[in-house]
Amino acid sequence: MHDNVRARLAKDTIFKGIVCLFAFVSLLPLFLILYYITRNGIAVINWEFLTSLPRPTGETGGGVFNAIVGTLVLIVLSGALSIPCGIAAGVYLAEHQAGKLGNAIRLSVVVLQGTPSIVIGIIAYLWIVGPLKTFSAFSGGIALAVMMLPVIVKTTEETLKLVPYHLKEASLALGVPYYRTMLKVVLPSGMSGILTGILLSVARITGETAPLLFTAFGNQFMNVNIFKPIDSLPYRIFYYAMSPYPEWHSFAWGASFILVVLTLSLNLVARGISAKWKIQY
Amino acid sequence: MENTVLTVKDFSASFGDHQILHDINLTIERNIVAALMGPSGCGKTTLIRCVNRMHELIPGAAVSGEMLLMNEDIYDMQPIILRRKIGMVFQKPNPFPTMSIYENVVAGYKLNGIKLPKSEMDGIVERSLKNAALWGEVKDNLHRKGTFLSGGQQQRLCIARALAMNPEIILFDEPTSALDPKSTAQIEDLFVELKKTVTMLLVTHNIAQAARVSDVTAFIYLGELVEFGPTEKMFTVPKDKRTEEYLTGKFG
Amino acid sequence: MLQDRIKELKKEIVEYGALIEDMIMKSIAGLWAREQAPLREIIDVLEPATNDREIKLDELCTTTIAQYEPRARALRIVLMVFKMNSDLERMGDHVANIADSGLFLVSHAPVKPLVDIPRMATETITSLNDAITSFIDEDARLAQEVCERDHLIDALHDQIFRELVTFMTSDATTIERSLHLIRIANNLERIADLSTNICEDVIFMVEGRVIKHHCGEKP
Numbered sequence: 101m102h103d104n105v106r107a108r109l110a111k112d113t114i115f116k117g118i119v120c121l122f123a124f125v126s127l128l129p130l131f132l133i134l135y136y137i138t139r140n141g142i143a144v145i146n147w148e149f150l151t152s153l154p155r156p157t158g159e160t161g162g163g164v165f166n167a168i169v170g171t172l173v174l175i176v177l178s179g180a181l182s183i184p185c186g187i188a189a190g191v192y193l194a195e196h197q198a199g200k201l202g203n204a205i206r207l208s209v210v211v212l213q214g215t216p217s218i219v220i221g222i223i224a225y226l227w228i229v230g231p232l233k234t235f236s237a238f239s240g241g242i243a244l245a246v247m248m249l250p251v252i253v254k255t256t257e258e259t260l261k262l263v264p265y266h267l268k269e270a271s272l273a274l275g276v277p278y279y280r281t282m283l284k285v286v287l288p289s290g291m292s293g294i295l296t297g298i299l300l301s302v303a304r305i306t307g308e309t310a311p312l313l314f315t316a317f318g319n320q321f322m323n324v325n326i327f328k329p330i331d332s333l334p335y336r337i338f339y340y341a342m343s344p345y346p347e348w349h350s351f352a353w354g355a356s357f358i359l360v361v362l363t364l365s366l367n368l369v370a371r372g373i374s375a376k377w378k379i380q381y
Numbered sequence: 382m383e384n385t386v387l388t389v390k391d392f393s394a395s396f397g398d399h400q401i402l403h404d405i406n407l408t409i410e411r412n413i414v415a416a417l418m419g420p421s422g423c424g425k426t427t428l429i430r431c432v433n434r435m436h437e438l439i440p441g442a443a444v445s446g447e448m449l450l451m452n453e454d455i456y457d458m459q460p461i462i463l464r465r466k467i468g469m470v471f472q473k474p475n476p477f478p479t480m481s482i483y484e485n486v487v488a489g490y491k492l493n494g495i496k497l498p499k500s501e502m503d504g505i506v507e508r509s510l511k512n513a514a515l516w517g518e519v520k521d522n523l524h525r526k527g528t529f530l531s532g533g534q535q536q537r538l539c540i541a542r543a544l545a546m547n548p549e550i551i552l553f554d555e556p557t558s559a560l561d562p563k564s565t566a567q568i569e570d571l572f573v574e575l576k577k578t579v580t581m582l583l584v585t586h587n588i589a590q591a592a593r594v595s596d597v598t599a600f601i602y603l604g605e606l607v608e609f610g611p612t613e614k615m616f617t618v619p620k621d622k623r624t625e626e627y628l629t630g631k632f633g
Numbered sequence: 634m635l636q637d638r639i640k641e642l643k644k645e646i647v648e649y650g651a652l653i654e655d656m657i658m659k660s661i662a663g664l665w666a667r668e669q670a671p672l673r674e675i676i677d678v679l680e681p682a683t684n685d686r687e688i689k690l691d692e693l694c695t696t697t698i699a700q701y702e703p704r705a706r707a708l709r710i711v712l713m714v715f716k717m718n719s720d721l722e723r724m725g726d727h728v729a730n731i732a733d734s735g736l737f738l739v740s741h742a743p744v745k746p747l748v749d750i751p752r753m754a755t756e757t758i759t760s761l762n763d764a765i766t767s768f769i770d771e772d773a774r775l776a777q778e779v780c781e782r783d784h785l786i787d788a789l790h791d792q793i794f795r796e797l798v799t800f801m802t803s804d805a806t807t808i809e810r811s812l813h814l815i816r817i818a819n820n821l822e823r824i825a826d827l828s829t830n831i832c833e834d835v836i837f838m839v840e841g842r843v844i845k846h847h848c849g850e851k852p
C-alpha cells in the first residue's frame with residue numbers, strides 16, 4: 101500500500117515535469133524566431149530604410165516605404181470589404197442559432213477558414229485579375245477580405261452570444277425597433293470582442309504572401325491607386341530574399357522585423373482592448 | 382370604464398401546440414398594484430409578456446381573445462408604439478452596460494431617436510430618479526456607468542427608466558427575486574409610493590410579497606385564472622379551494 | 634406599509650376607547666341629571682356603533698396579519714389590538730347595561746343621593762383612559778399603575794354593595810331600585826377590570842413579560 105502511494109507520487113512528479121518541458125519546447129520556436137529576426141533585422145532599420153523606395157539592381161541602398169504604404173492600403177481595403185459583411189453575418193448567426201441558412205453559413209465559415217490562402221489567391225486571380233486584365237490592389241484586398249471574413253464572423257457571433265438576452269429585452273420593451281436595438285444596444289455591448297476579432301484578423305492577413313502573388317503582385321514604385329499593382333511587406337520580403345545580393349538579404353530581415361513588430365503589436369493591442377473595454381453585464 | 386387601464390377578455394395564449402393560458406378575464410383599474418401569483422410555470426409571466434407583446438419574440442407564439450389598453454386593442458397596435466406606453470421591469474436588473482446612469486434613464490428616448498432639449502432631458506432624469514427613490518444616492522454620479530450600482534440600485538434605475546417614458550402601466554416580472562431582503566423592502570415601499578402616479582402589474586411567486594404590496598391579486602394555476610379580487614379578501618377568505626390550498630402551502 | 638397599518642390600528646383603538654369613555658360619562662350624567670335622552674342614545678345609537686367598530690377592527694387586524702405577516706413587536710401590537718378590540722366591545726355592552734338600569738332608575742324616585750357611583754365612574758374612566766394611553770405611549774409603568782389602582786375601585790364597589798344591602802334590609806320598597814344600582818356598580822367594576830386586562834397586555838407588549846393574573850404584584 102505504502103509503496104503504491106510512493107509510486108503514484110513519483111508518476112505525478114514525472115508527469116508534471118513532462119508537461120513543463122513540452123510547454124517550454126512549444127515556446128522555443130517563437131523565441132528563436134524573434135531572436136533571429138531581431139538580431140538580423142534591427143541593424144538595417146533606420147529612417148532611410150523606412151522612407152525610401154526599392155532601388156533597381158546594381159544600386160546600393162533603398163528601402164520598404166512603398167511596401168509599408170501598400171500593406172496599409174491593403175489592410176484598409178480588405179477591412180472595408182470584410183468588416184461590414186463579417187459583422188452582419190455574425191449578427192445573423194448570433195440571432196438565428198438554429199435554422200438552415202444559419203447552419204449553412206456556419207459550415208461555410210469553417211470551410212473558408214480552412215481554405216489554403218493560395219487557393220483564395222487563385223480564385224481572386226480568376227475572378228478579378230482576369231476580367232480587369234491587370235494585377236491590382238483591389239484584387240489583393242478582395243483576396244485578403246475573404247481571408248479575414250471567417251475570423252470576424254466567428255468572433256462577432258461568439259461575442260454577441262455572450263451579450264445577455266435581457267439587455268435586448270430591456271431595449272425592445274422600451275419600444276425600440278429591432279434594428280436600433282441591435283445597432284445601439286447589442287453591438288456596442290459586444291464592441292470590445294468584435295474589435296479584438298477585427299484586429300486579430302488584420303494580424304492574420306498582414307503576413308499573407310501567397311494570395312498577393314496573383315493579385316496585388318508587387319510594385320517597385322510608390323502606388324496608391326487601388327486598380328494598379330501595389331507592393332506589400334510580405335511580397336517585398338519574398339522579393340528581397342529571393343535576390344542574389346547580400347544587402348537585399350539583410351533588407352529582407354529588416355522588412356521581416358517590421359512585419360513581426362506590426363503583427364505582435366496588433367495582437368497586444370487586441371488583448372489590451374478585450375481586457376480593458378470589457379463590458380460588465 | 383374610464384378608470385380601467387387594462388382589460389383582458391377571454392384571452393388565451395399558446396406556443397406552438399402548447400397552450401399556456403386559457404380564457405383569462407380580468408380588468409385592472411388605474412393607480413393600483415395588481416399582483417399575479419401562482420406556482421412556477423403557471424403562465425403568469427406569459428400573461429404579462431402578452432400585455433406588451435414581448436411573447437412574440439418566441440417563435441410560434443399565438444393568442445386569441447382580446448386585450449385592451451385604455452380601450453385600445455393591444456393587438457391592433459404597432460408593438461413598438463405599444464411598448465412605449467407600457468414600462469417593463471425584469472427579474473434581473475438590466476441597465477445598459479454601455480450607458481451612464483443619466484443615459485440609462487432616458488434610454489427610451491435616446492434609443493428611439495426622440496430628440497429633446499437638454500433642460501427637458503435633465504428634468505425627466507431628475508423626476509424619474511426621484512420617483513424611483515434613487516436620486517439622493519446617484520445625483521453626484523449621474524455620468525458614471527449604471528453597472529457600478531448595487532443590484533437593488535440597478536433595479537431602481539430600471540424602474541426610473543420605465544417611469545421616464547410616462548407609461549400607462551408598468552409590468553414587473555418578479556422584480557425582487559434576484560435581490561437581497563433590504564433591497565426588496567426598498568422596492569416594495571416604492572410600489573406603494575408609485576401607486577399615486579402609475580398603475581402596476583406585478584408577477585411574483587412570493588406570496589407574502591403579493592399580500593404586502595398589492596391591492597388586487599390574481600391567482601393563476603395551470604394557465605387558468607382561478608381567482609381574482611381584492612388582496613385582503615383573497616388572503617383571509619379565498620373563494621376557491623385551490624387558492625386556499627396554495628396559500629396554505631399545500632402545493633406550489 | 635406594515636408601519637402605516639399599525640398607526641391606523643392604534644388610531645382606531647384610541648377612537649374606540651374615547652367612544653367608550655364618552656358612553657360611560659353620558660350614562661352616569663343621564664343618571665345624575667335624571668334624563669332619559671342620553672340613556673336612550675347609548676342603547677339605540679352608541680352601543681350598536683361599538684359593535685360596528687368591533688367588526689371593522691377585527692377585519693383590519695385579520696388582514697394585517699394575512700397581508701403583512703407581522704413579527705416580534707409588530708405581531709404583539711396587532712394581537713394586542715385584537716384583544717383590546719373585544720375588551721372594548723364588552724365594555725360597550727356593560728355601558729348598555731348601565732344605561733338600561735339607568736332608564737329604570739330615572740323613572741323612579743331616587744333611593745339616595747348619588748355619591749359613590751359617580752366617583753366610581755370617574756375612577757373607571759380614568760383607568761380606561763390610562764390603559765389606552767399606556768398602550769399608545771407603550772408605557773409599561775403607567776399600565777402597572779392602573780393595575781395597582783384597581784383595588785380602589787374594588788373598595789368603592791364593596792362599599793356601595795354594603796350600603797345598599799343596608800337600605801334593602803331596612804326598607805323592602807327600595808329593593809328593586811337598589812338592585813339596579815348594584816347592577817350599575819357591578820358593570821362599572823367589570824369595565825375597570827377589563828381596563829386592567831388591557832394594561833396587563835400592554836406590559837406584555839412592551840416588555841414581553843407575562844403578568845396576567847398577578848396584577849399588582851411587584852416585578
